[in-house]
Amino acid sequence: MSKLRYALYTGCTAKESTPELLKSTLAVAEALDIELVLLDEASCCGASHLQDFDDFLSLTLNARNICYAEKLGLTMVTICNTCQLNTSMTKERLDNDKALKAKVNQKLNEIGLEYKGNVEVKHFLYALIDDMGVEEIAKRVKRPLKNINIAPFYGCHNIRPSELQKKNNGGENPYVPDSLEKLIDAIGGNSIDYAHKNKCCGFHVELQAPKTANRLSGDAMLDAMDNNADVVVTPCPLCHLRLDVQQHNISKEVGRDIDMPILHLPQMLGLALGLFPEDLGLEHNITDINFV
Amino acid sequence: MKSYKKRRLIFNVFRFNSETDHLPYYVKYEMEVSQDEVVLDILNRIKWEFDGSFSYRRSCRHGICGSCAIKVNQKPVLSCKENVFHLADMFGEELTLEPQDEKRAIKDMVIDKKNFWQKYSSVKPFLVAEVQSHPKKENIVVQEEADELDEADYCIQCGNCFYTCPVVNANDDYLGPAALLKAFRFNTDVRDENRSQRLDIINEPGAGVWDCVKCYECAEACPKELSPISKITKLHNQIFEDGKALNNVATRHAIGFKSSIQKHGILDEGELVRYSEGNIGVLKHLPEAYAMWKKGKIVMPWDMPKSKNMDEIKKLVDIASTVDF
Numbered sequence: 001m002s003k004l005r006y007a008l009y010t011g012c013t014a015k016e017s018t019p020e021l022l023k024s025t026l027a028v029a030e031a032l033d034i035e036l037v038l039l040d041e042a043s044c045c046g047a048s049h050l051q052d053f054d055d056f057l058s059l060t061l062n063a064r065n066i067c068y069a070e071k072l073g074l075t076m077v078t079i080c081n082t083c084q085l086n087t088s089m090t091k092e093r094l095d096n097d098k099a100l101k102a103k104v105n106q107k108l109n110e111i112g113l114e115y116k117g118n119v120e121v122k123h124f125l126y127a128l129i130d131d132m133g134v135e136e137i138a139k140r141v142k143r144p145l146k147n148i149n150i151a152p153f154y155g156c157h158n159i160r161p162s163e164l165q166k167k168n169n170g171g172e173n174p175y176v177p178d179s180l181e182k183l184i185d186a187i188g189g190n191s192i193d194y195a196h197k198n199k200c201c202g203f204h205v206e207l208q209a210p211k212t213a214n215r216l217s218g219d220a221m222l223d224a225m226d227n228n229a230d231v232v233v234t235p236c237p238l239c240h241l242r243l244d245v246q247q248h249n250i251s252k253e254v255g256r257d258i259d260m261p262i263l264h265l266p267q268m269l270g271l272a273l274g275l276f277p278e279d280l281g282l283e284h285n286i287t288d289i290n291f292v
Numbered sequence: 293m294k295s296y297k298k299r300r301l302i303f304n305v306f307r308f309n310s311e312t313d314h315l316p317y318y319v320k321y322e323m324e325v326s327q328d329e330v331v332l333d334i335l336n337r338i339k340w341e342f343d344g345s346f347s348y349r350r351s352c353r354h355g356i357c358g359s360c361a362i363k364v365n366q367k368p369v370l371s372c373k374e375n376v377f378h379l380a381d382m383f384g385e386e387l388t389l390e391p392q393d394e395k396r397a398i399k400d401m402v403i404d405k406k407n408f409w410q411k412y413s414s415v416k417p418f419l420v421a422e423v424q425s426h427p428k429k430e431n432i433v434v435q436e437e438a439d440e441l442d443e444a445d446y447c448i449q450c451g452n453c454f455y456t457c458p459v460v461n462a463n464d465d466y467l468g469p470a471a472l473l474k475a476f477r478f479n480t481d482v483r484d485e486n487r488s489q490r491l492d493i494i495n496e497p498g499a500g501v502w503d504c505v506k507c508y509e510c511a512e513a514c515p516k517e518l519s520p521i522s523k524i525t526k527l528h529n530q531i532f533e534d535g536k537a538l539n540n541v542a543t544r545h546a547i548g549f550k551s552s553i554q555k556h557g558i559l560d561e562g563e564l565v566r567y568s569e570g571n572i573g574v575l576k577h578l579p580e581a582y583a584m585w586k587k588g589k590i591v592m593p594w595d596m597p598k599s600k601n602m603d604e605i606k607k608l609v610d611i612a613s614t615v616d617f
Contacts, residue, residue, distance in 0.1 A: 160508035
């Protein structure tokens with residue numbers, strides 16, 4: 001297999017509140033011999049909020065980000081579900097609406113860029129599953145996460161809307177997603193089946209409706225706990241910020257003590273690949289990663 | 293000759309009679325199902341072949357009355373439209389049939405939809421217009437204007453989006469996707485004269501569009517593929533276009549992205565929280581901020597990273613902005 005190469009759109013949180021995500025992604029990519037070229041020119045995707053205010057601006061900024069992956073001629077990989085959603089939704093809309101694409105390109109031309117629509121956009125999870133393959137990953141496991149009950153938490157924007165994910169991402173069935181389970185199997189862990197694995201954490205209303213956000217996260221955490229999870233793993237840094245940083249507030253809202261370690265997807269993978277906690281930025285996690 | 297496929301499936305069915313039962317229970321019905329049967333056929337067969345007291349709503353059988361919506365393995369479906377083989381391929385040989393909201397069950401699949409209809413009627417889901425008793429000309433809507441409705445007029449009020457919405461479940465005040473879609477449908481109708489009042493209703497913190505968590509469950513659940521969340525986004529846009537945006541944490545949160553992108557390219561997370569909450573409101577986040585700082589999760593303002601080629605981003609924000617606040 002020739003070496004896998006991607007343009008990495010880090011998103012904002014990986015450069016600020018979840019430095020461990022960027023660190024562990026780069027470490028895992030190196031361990032798996034995947035080359036990631038950082039798109040440092042990229043701006044924020046608008047996180048599904050900017051489009052509420054100014055849809056066209058949000059589209060144009062996202063199109064600019066994709067332009068830089070196009071310049072490299074590489075598939076863009078994201079490490080945040082919401083970046084994935086906003087970027088792939090932009091691509092979908094521009095690729096299917098010539099007039100809109102022309103309008104956006106008119107703006108991009110003024111800064112010397114052109115959106116062509118000739119690269120794919122997918123989350124790192126699906127680059128691993130679909131391009132590398134779980135068998136290949138299993139071969140490189142040095143420290144199987146044996147006897148550890150791992151609860152996958154998918155995060156909305158990698159699985160819904162399913163029509164979009166079919167064309168641009170992993171094509172996961174939102175009612176029975178299984179990519180994280182496949183990966184957990186490949187690294188020797190026990191995946192936990194629980195009803196809330198494909199539900200929403202409430203991140204996007206954390207500021208204006210914290211009660212709602214804590215209720216949604218709480219329902220998911222209690223479900224994982226009651227199904228004997230030792231740890232929760234997520235491909236989305238926004239879910240991670242909710243479940244990790246806000247865990248004490250979630251506990252308060254649902255009235256039960258929650259003490260659940262929350263890992264980013266590449267942190268979990270990195271542990272199985274034999275990387276050290278410091279390579280994976282585990283010291284940045286707020287919850288105690290007590291099972292390592 | 294093409295073979296006609298049959299499969300033996302088990303249906304694990306929610307049973308409850310609010311007049312006689314304290315708790316619901318599940319009964320398993322096993323039957324041979326053929327390739328073209330839909331969920332409504334199964335509901336009929338349970339009633340006709342197993343238990344005549346089994347209750348469910350149904351009427352048109354053509355996907356237009358919206359009566360027969362239930363859940364199969366937690367997936368909201370319109371019974372008359374959903375092929376059973378398709379579901380068995382997805383979920384396996386045993387399928388669990390439940391009402392849209394177990395907490396509101398009256399009898400078996402029949403639920404009390406009062407909360408749905410209350411929310412629905414609160415957005416004035418009808419055309420408000422001065423109608424002349426003796427009109428002199430037709431009131432014509434041109435195709436482009438009709439297209440603006442984005443098919444929102446196809447909603448059949450089945451309630452699937454409403455009962456699957458996690459916010460509806462967590463917050464009794466939230467209007468929910470169906471009512472919001474309906475508000476969009478009439479707000480976008482060129483003949484309607486009630487847009488301003490409807491925007492006031494759906495702009496209300498706690499009840500309106502600002503409480504949507506953007507989970508896309510409604511888009512997935514809609515049997516008419518209307519993507520209620522995309523209409524919720526357009527309602528957000530209408531609020532800003534019509535100058536109805538209140539100066540509160542939710543609107544500042546949406547707007548804050550623009551100034552941050554203009555300044556750094558990437559989002560300044562700390563500044564976004566400060567800008568959204570205000571200088572006093574932000575203080576309530578101090579415990580989390582301190583915990584994050586100790587773990588190296590806070591970037592200080594003077595260390596704030598910037599995107600490369602900031603001149604491009606600044607110019608783009610300048611020339612591609614379409615809305616003011």
